[in-house]
Amino acid sequence: AQxxxxxxxxxxxxxxxxxxxxxxxxxxxSVYLFWYVQYPNQGLQLLLKYLSGSTLVKGINGFEAxxxxxxxxxxxxxxxxxxxxxxxxxxxxxxxxGGSYIPxxxxxxxxxxxx
Amino acid sequence: xxxVTQTPKHLVMxxxxxxxxxxxxxxxxxxxxxxxxxxxxxxxxxxxxxxxxLSINESVPSRFSPECPNSSLLNLHLHxxxxxxxxxxxxxxxxxxxxxxxxxxxPGTRLTVT
Numbered sequence: 001a002q003x004x005x006x007x008x009x010x011x012x013x014x015x016x017x018x019x020x021x022x023x024x025x026x027x028x029x030s031v032y033l034f035w036y037v038q039y040p041n042q043g044l045q046l047l048l049k050y051l052s053g054s055t056l057v058k059g060i061n062g063f064e065a066x067x068x069x070x071x072x073x074x075x076x077x078x079x080x081x082x083x084x085x086x087x088x089x090x091x092x093x094x095x096x097x098g099g100s101y102i103p104x105x106x107x108x109x110x111x112x113x114x115x
Numbered sequence: 116x117x118x119v120t121q122t123p124k125h126l127v128m129x130x131x132x133x134x135x136x137x138x139x140x141x142x143x144x145x146x147x148x149x150x151x152x153x154x155x156x157x158x159x160x161x162x163x164x165x166x167x168x169l170s171i172n173e174s175v176p177s178r179f180s181p182e183c184p185n186s187s188l189l190n191l192h193l194h195x196x197x198x199x200x201x202x203x204x205x206x207x208x209x210x211x212x213x214x215x216x217x218x219x220x221x222p223g224t225r226l227t228v229t
Contacts, residue, residue, distance in 0.1 A: 034217065043119075043205055043220035044158070090157055101213055102171065105157035 002027035002095040006106035014114050015083055021076040021109045023091030031095040033074040034103070035065055038088045047089075050074060061085070086113045119221035121206050127227045130196060136224045138189040138206030144219070146212035147189040149181060150205040152223070158205055164189060165212040196228045 005024045013019045025031065032051050036044040048059025055067040065076045074091060091106040119140045128134050138147065146165050150158035163171035164183040178200075180192040189206055203223040209216040 036220075041223075041225070043121075043222045044207075044218075045220070046217050049217055088155075101216075102160060102163070103218065108155070108157050110155075 004106035144208035
């Protein structure tokens with residue numbers, strides 16, 4: 001079984017500042033890692049994913065994440081945020097469970113961008 | 116077309132009503148999912164269909180009844196719900212239930228049980 005920990009429930013930041021949203025996972029087997037964004041009253045949209053290969057993954061809207069196997073982390077970063085980045089961000093891990101690969105979501109981090 | 120559609124967007128129902136939620140995708144995906152999401156919480160998996168067969172039921176009460184009539188459609192039939200069932204119900208699909216295939220989510224149905 002796998003688990004995901006998002007350490008920060010809320011991250012306030014000023015517009016044009018950099019931001020990092022933290023995600024740590026635990027699993028006894030290889031997993032696949034994802035970051036999703038959810039805007040108010042909408043479904044989840046995939047920002048980026050790590051499957052294998054390069055540990056630095058670039059996604060949509062200027063976001064990137066780095067997979068660190070030794071620290072079991074997959075932190076999400078953006079060098080300069082916009083007001084429109086205000087949303088809920090979920091880290092998810094997908095690993096084997098009885099023949100299927102069921103995603104496990106973290107509790108979410110609310111990114112609040114102030115003008 | 117990378118869209119998952121869900122109808123209705125909003126639904127208000129009484130505890131004795133019977134209603135259904137509908138989800139549709141035309142991406143040729145063979146895995147479809149139902150999630151329940153409460154405010155400020157992550158999605159909780161309810162059901163997984165793989166190749167139109169129910170493969171996972173996460174101990175969901177029988178007042179929720181899923182149905183997959185074909186590879187593009189997924190329904191969730193609701194009966195005798197409780198107020199605590201009020202939530203955002205999300206549908207998702209992926210190419211397969213296995214390995215690394217990413218999930219595509221619909222916009223959700225906001226359900227209120229009165």
